[in-house]
Amino acid sequence: MPDGIDFKDLARRMDGAVNAFRHDIASLRTGRASANLLDPVHVEAYGASMPINQLATISVPEPRMISVSVWDQSLVQAVDKAIREANLGFNPIVEGSTLRIPLPELNEERRKELAKIAHQYAENARVAVRHVRRDGMEHLKKAEKEGEISQDEMHAQSERVQKMTDERIIAIDKLLAEKEAEIMQV
Incomplete structure (x- = not known):
């Protein structure tokens, strides 16, 4: 897209971070064999x-x-x-x-340890999504500075980038909550 930003590429990169997180938490032990x-x-x-x-x-x-x-x-x-x-x-x-x-039974201490690891994975995924957002915002600011897009267009597109980011963060938080419930289930 000559004026503005390639939203498909941003979405692909953000989804990649969410999928990497999904893969990371799948390898966490929950008491059931997998x-x-x-x-x-x-x-x-x-x-x-x-x-x-x-x-x-x-x-x-x-x-x-x-x-x-x-x-x-x-x-x-x-x-x-x-x-x-x-x-x-x-x-x-x-x-x-x-x-x-x-697979031995998970004790309470080990469950909390696994939940902490899941939280670390989630934070890494959130950071990755925010990095993609930052790249998109920098691209928009550069396009506006060079006169490729207007200030209004830049504002509208930056809101769209922020909305995409928020959706991915919510998806990460939802996956984390599901995994945490699965880990803590006795």
Whole structure:
């Protein structure tokens, strides 16, 4: 858009921040097993650090159990070590090329810790959205200064940018509230 700002690009970047937040909180443990819980785990294999889902099949056979079937028998110990060192509080049980990971009950202290982590993720997402807003506002001010848009147009478009920002922040807060309720549920 020669006069003003590319709202589609701003929306895409803001939505990217919201989606990244959605992905981050999906990996937080809530007491129910989920294959996403192992997303942060990277295994040293074949001379590189690889995500666990590229080396094994992850399934959830029971509500409080994760099963990891390693494809290459020689990597079972490396996968076991990576899960233990990922600071997720998991203690895998090795059975051949399969690792069973029982999920312990979450105590109140651990629930509060997870809620704090969720709040940090939310704040990072809000900051990312605000950075996109700042970029948009700077672009508008520059366009007005160079005479590409009028002062009224700049004001109207900056209100639209602010509205987009507010919508994304509300979406982040809603996702955070849902995740926090899920974490604190006993």
